Amino acid sequence: MSATLSVVMPVYNEKKTVLKIIDKVLKLDIVKELIVVDDCSTDGTREMLKHTKFDGRVKLLLHDKNMGKGGAIRTGFKNVSGDVAVIQDADLEYDPNELNDMIKPIAEGVADVVYGSRLSGGKPQRVHLFWHRVGNDFLTFLTNLLYNTTLSDVETCYKMFKKEVIVNINIRSNDFSVEPELTAKVLKNKSLRIYEMPISYYGRNYAEGKKINWTHGFGALWALLKYRFVD
Numbered sequence: 001m002s003a004t005l006s007v008v009m010p011v012y013n014e015k016k017t018v019l020k021i022i023d024k025v026l027k028l029d030i031v032k033e034l035i036v037v038d039d040c041s042t043d044g045t046r047e048m049l050k051h052t053k054f055d056g057r058v059k060l061l062l063h064d065k066n067m068g069k070g071g072a073i074r075t076g077f078k079n080v081s082g083d084v085a086v087i088q089d090a091d092l093e094y095d096p097n098e099l100n101d102m103i104k105p106i107a108e109g110v111a112d113v114v115y116g117s118r119l120s121g122g123k124p125q126r127v128h129l130f131w132h133r134v135g136n137d138f139l140t141f142l143t144n145l146l147y148n149t150t151l152s153d154v155e156t157c158y159k160m161f162k163k164e165v166i167v168n169i170n171i172r173s174n175d176f177s178v179e180p181e182l183t184a185k186v187l188k189n190k191s192l193r194i195y196e197m198p199i200s201y202y203g204r205n206y207a208e209g210k211k212i213n214w215t216h217g218f219g220a221l222w223a224l225l226k227y228r229f230v231d
Contacts, residue, residue, distance in 0.1 A: 116158030
């Protein structure tokens with residue numbers, strides 16, 4: 001079967017990259033809509049988006065106050081109309097061309113959720129940030145231990161879901177903890193078929209605009225533990 005794709009793009013202070021990544025996403029024939037959620041940017045991103053003429057597939061949603069990445073994803077998911085939804089960061093770390101392959105297991109009826117793994121090999125990877133990798137490896141190990149699974153990259157941005165999956169997820173996290181929260185909630189639903197596929201990764205350093213840091217790891221750790229036992 002064919003499947004239409006809704007891309008949810010949380011945006012906060014990405015003036016240098018957001019128009020480039022929007023252009024990349026819109027070049028994909030499988031994209032039914034691109035839901036851009038500006039989370040009250042302060043660097044001119046918001047004004048630039050408001051005054052840019054996009055094609056009809058772009059839905060621009062503006063937060064009146066900063067709600068964090070989780071808040072932006074929550075807003076985006078509520079507006080999804082495609083068969084499948086995926087999260088796309090507004091930087092250039094992830095290549096939207098990967099989405100053509102990621103959607104295939106869902107379109108072919110074998111998967112309900114597909115994660116794009118930066119760590120399973122076979123695709124270009126920037127040699128990058130040792131301690132960031134250590135933190136991700138620890139969170140991935142803990143996830144696999146707590147939820148009895150075999151994921152290789154829980155902190156990946158590229159998480160793709162059938163629409164009926166996200167309809168049943170109540171996102172509570174407002175910050176970067178949304179990543180482990182989503183993972184915890186799909187893993188707790190034992191009826192879901194979850195797959196991983198290798199993706200390329202063009203990571204930024206902090207001078208280039210990377211936002212997540214080691215302190216966010218504590219929130220991720222707490223989210224993994226909390227959502228193992230509660231909603």
